[in-house]
Amino acid sequence: MxxxxxxxxxxxxxxxxxxxxxxxxxxxxxxxxxxxxxxxxxxxxxxxxxxxxxxxxxxxxxxxxxxxxxxxxxxxxxxxxxxxxxxxxxxxxxxxxxxxxxxxxxxxxxxxxxxxxxxxxxxxxxxxxxxxxxxxxxxxxxxxxxxxxxxxxxxxxxxxxxxxxxxxxxxxxxxxxxxxxxxxxxxxxxxxxxxxxxxxxxxxxxxxxxxxxxxxxxxxxxxxxxxxxxxxxxxxxxxxxxxxxxxxxxxxxxxxVSDRSLSKQLNSDQGSLVLCETLIETVYGERGQVLKSKERKVFLFNDILICANINVKGPLDISSLVPVGPKYTVKWSAPLLQVQVVEVGQEASQETLFQHGGAKHPGSAWKVILGPPRLYQELQDLQHDLSVVEEVTLLVGTLQGTYQNLNTTVAQDWCLALQRLIRIKEDQLQSANKCRLRLQVPGRPDKSGRPVSFMVVFNTPSPLSKISWVNRLHLAQIAQREENTPGWFCAEDEGKTMSPFWPLLACRVPVFTTKSSDRKVSLQLKLEVYIHSGWSH
Structure with a gap:
């Protein structure tokens, strides 16, 4: 004092x-x-x-x-x-x-x-x-x-x-x-x-x-x-x-962030971070070979998805004393409602033509790249070979003569061997897909002004991590829809940080304030249901 x-x-x-x-x-x-x-x-x-x-x-x-x-x-x-x-x-x-x-x-x-x-x-x-x-x-x-x-x-x-x-x-x-x-x-x-x-x-x-x-x-x-x-x-x-x-x-x-609008969006009180994690982005070639893989920091906000490069270089003297922490360079960003998770089997239903990494592949045809493509191709080859061997087995059964290495038993062994290889390949695919997150992301329109999307493939640290990304992205998208905005605001809540997920609209229920036939007042109430992880319905 x-x-x-x-x-x-x-x-x-x-x-x-x-x-x-x-x-x-x-x-x-x-x-x-x-x-x-x-x-x-x-x-x-x-x-x-x-x-x-x-x-x-x-x-x-x-x-x-x-x-x-x-x-x-x-x-x-x-x-x-x-x-x-x-x-x-x-x-x-x-x-x-x-x-x-x-x-x-x-x-x-x-x-x-x-x-x-x-x-x-x-x-x-x-x-x-x-x-x-x-x-x-x-x-x-x-x-x-x-x-x-x-x-x-x-x-x-x-x-x-x-x-x-x-x-x-x-x-x-x-x-x-x-x-x-x-x-x-x-x-x-x-x-x-x-x-x-x-x-x-x-x-x-x-x-x-x-x-x-x-x-x-x-x-x-x-x-x-x-x-x-x-x-x-x-x-x-x-x-x-x-x-x-x-x-x-x-x-x-x-x-x-150098983009002013994106920087303003990140600094606003309206946006809230739902999930961020370091994922491995994998880029595949024409034949399914891995061209490159690199760590990316992926940020899931309640209204936007951002993928950033990680730059960890810093002063050596300082880095040895205290973690300097990474610096980020935004690689791409996309409005959340325009991002789509593409799971196995959905690729055939896509009507949009895709570019991988924003560049057109050689040749006139556009291709959907879904990792791991090499395993898909190998599985298709095995299934083709099995159908051929099954036809050969039927033809062998019609032979009139007896041959040492060409009979029905040998042909059936071929079929069983191919079936075992198919099961192994399916297990490999299932294991790979448990940690593989595929996103269809909007890119810049082409010269004619048509919308163009590209496929991004991330490897998550664990199957649970992939499930978390898919679920949270889906819930955040649902919460962004116009019909799921809050039904009312409280004056005392104004200016406070919003929760990561908006309440979700379940349905609209008509409410009648009187039973008299000459005066009926109908109100549309938004029933808000908060979804918490771990609840079962």
Missing amino acids: KAARSGTKDGLDKTRIDVEDDAGYLDVAVSDVKHPPAQLSPMPEGLSSQQVTRRHILGSIIQSERSYLESLRRILEEYQSPLLEANPRILSPRKIQPVFYRLREITQCHSMFQIALASRVAEWDSSEKIGDLFVASFSKSMVLDVYSDYVNNFTNAMALIKKACMSKPAFLEFIKMKRASSVDRITLYGLMVKPIQRFPQFILLLQDMLKNTPKGHVDCLPLQLALTELEMLAEKLNEQKRVADQIAETQQLARS
């Missing part, structure tokens, strides 16, 4: 930051002398194999928690404090505070947990109970609040660090020196990512503990409750991290 009373701008800024840091938080010093870390006593004799295993797992919990708490303290003592106290300043306090946001509160939570853990470990051989301690320590709303704030701010914190490295040589030199002087040479990013990884680590350790806890044991039910609490907490934090990352990627994409 003394600096604030002096009337200087820096003093006011420092006081404001101190007040913001202290809001709703009481920093309690935890002394290692008064509260020494947890320490297991020597293993007593006569323990069962499960008891021995549980003691080893408890030892892993103690060690991992001690290491985690040490990492948190390193961030505060080796990075935050020196930066705040540096003279001359390396960064202003206004920029330092959001980088280390909520780390003191997280450290305080785990300092309290370590005290309770030490007490429980001291009486382990008589109680052998640990699950209730996790429930008591991590089911509090404060834990979710501070971790949520930290996770939501993590992407922003890394962006601030990256920006400071590029604009402030003194800061870049500072974190390089800190990494070089540390025993394990871990970077600031490596330390700051640990809170995001902490609860998944706890879950793995408690799962091992539960596996080695016999039914009816006093710790069995508390461990199950602890796992439920931690898994719910981890799921919430993972979802928040995913949303924060997607927002950051959308902002990065918007900055790289």
